[in-house]
Amino acid sequence: MIDLRSDTVTRPSEGMRRAMYEAEVGDDVFGEDPTVRRLQDRIAALLGKETALFVPSGVMSNQIALKVHTRPGDEVIVERQSHLFNYESGAPGLLSGVQMNVLDGERGTLTGAQVAAAVRPGYYWEARSRLVWLENTINKAGGTIYPLERIEEVARVARAHHLALHLDGARLWNASAATGISEQAYAAPFDTVSVCLSKGLGAPIGSVLAGPADLMQEAHRYRKLFGGGMRQVGILAAAGLYALDHHRPALAEDHARARRLAEGIATLPAFRIDLDTVETNIVMFDVVDGEAAPVLEALKAEGILMVPFGPATIRATTHRDVTHADIDRALAILTRLFGATS
Numbered sequence: 001m002i003d004l005r006s007d008t009v010t011r012p013s014e015g016m017r018r019a020m021y022e023a024e025v026g027d028d029v030f031g032e033d034p035t036v037r038r039l040q041d042r043i044a045a046l047l048g049k050e051t052a053l054f055v056p057s058g059v060m061s062n063q064i065a066l067k068v069h070t071r072p073g074d075e076v077i078v079e080r081q082s083h084l085f086n087y088e089s090g091a092p093g094l095l096s097g098v099q100m101n102v103l104d105g106e107r108g109t110l111t112g113a114q115v116a117a118a119v120r121p122g123y124y125w126e127a128r129s130r131l132v133w134l135e136n137t138i139n140k141a142g143g144t145i146y147p148l149e150r151i152e153e154v155a156r157v158a159r160a161h162h163l164a165l166h167l168d169g170a171r172l173w174n175a176s177a178a179t180g181i182s183e184q185a186y187a188a189p190f191d192t193v194s195v196c197l198s199k200g201l202g203a204p205i206g207s208v209l210a211g212p213a214d215l216m217q218e219a220h221r222y223r224k225l226f227g228g229g230m231r232q233v234g235i236l237a238a239a240g241l242y243a244l245d246h247h248r249p250a251l252a253e254d255h256a257r258a259r260r261l262a263e264g265i266a267t268l269p270a271f272r273i274d275l276d277t278v279e280t281n282i283v284m285f286d287v288v289d290g291e292a293a294p295v296l297e298a299l300k301a302e303g304i305l306m307v308p309f310g311p312a313t314i315r316a317t318t319h320r321d322v323t324h325a326d327i328d329r330a331l332a333i334l335t336r337l338f339g340a341t342s
């Protein structure tokens with residue numbers, strides 16, 4: 001199988017398993033797991049934030065952030081393609097009682113002017129604008145990078161209106177690997193930042209939320225309240241530390257494989273792809289005359305897995321468990337199945 005469904009399908013590498021086996025542990029609900037503390041300190045420093053908190057998933061990390069920034073009845077400004085709006089099971093309504101002001105941006109990005117226009121003036125019959133929510137890289141837009149100037153433009157507007165700012169940086173590592181701009185520079189305009197260890201970094205589980213100490217104290221409380229208090233999870237934090245040291249430097253190779261796949265797909269008339277959107281490890285393309293489902297079925301029969309991202313849209317994601325040879329094989333099969341011009 002060449003599994004291109006997501007960068008979450010990776011298996012822990014041998015070195016990672018060894019690091020997990022050897023991890024020093026303690027009860028993290030008592031704050032006594034030294035490996036968890038090391039991971040949290042490491043990521044806080046990487047992101048230039050005061051404190052960080054290890055949590056089981058990216059969704060929990062995002063939802064804790066949402067909870068600490070808002071009160072029920074508040075409004076969150078968010079782009080339509082965001083993970084928060086599309087893939088978090090309606091949690092913002094259930095857990096934080098907030099409503100979302102969903103804006104249509106360009107490839108998942110908002111301009112400062114758009115955000116400024118969406119901020120409510122504060123009449124008592126309106127929801128209270130409280131938080132601006134950005135994502136980097138933007139999954140649904142094709143793993144695209146939020147340009148730093150754009151982020152700073154939005155941040156200036158948010159500050160001017162006294163709004164909080166959160167970054168869903170599940171794949172922030174990929175943005176940094178692609179641009180050379182540090183995670184810290186990308187994180188600087190935000191109050192809180194969430195990063196995932198279980199995507200391209202290849203850890204089996206784990207995300208980290210980082211931010212200022214006062215907010216993170218509240219975050220710690222909500223992690224427990226949401227059922228995310230964990231015990232001897234140095235075993236899992238060790239995987240995260242290993243991933244930062246040994247897997248992170250290889251992310252650019254995922255990007256090269258995605259590029260190669262995208263350029264191959266671009267030569268096939270059955271598909272339409274905007275190569276400009278292929279900036280990191282995600283390849284999003286459309287079926288020109290038909291639907292995604294039969295294409296995905298045909299590929300599956302040949303041992304290639306991708307996922308639908310709309311009726312005629314397909315997503316393929318590269319990761320550390322697909323090789324250059326796998327990509328070549330996938331392209332050969334795509335060409336055999338869909339390369340003939342009718």
Ligand SMILES: *Cc1c(COP(=O)(O)O)cnc(C)c1O
Nearest residue numbers: 057058059060083135139168170
């Ligand atoms: C994967 C992802 C998350 C969190 O997902 P989990 O499966 O809960 O870890 C959040 N935001 C984005 C952009 C993601 O891609």
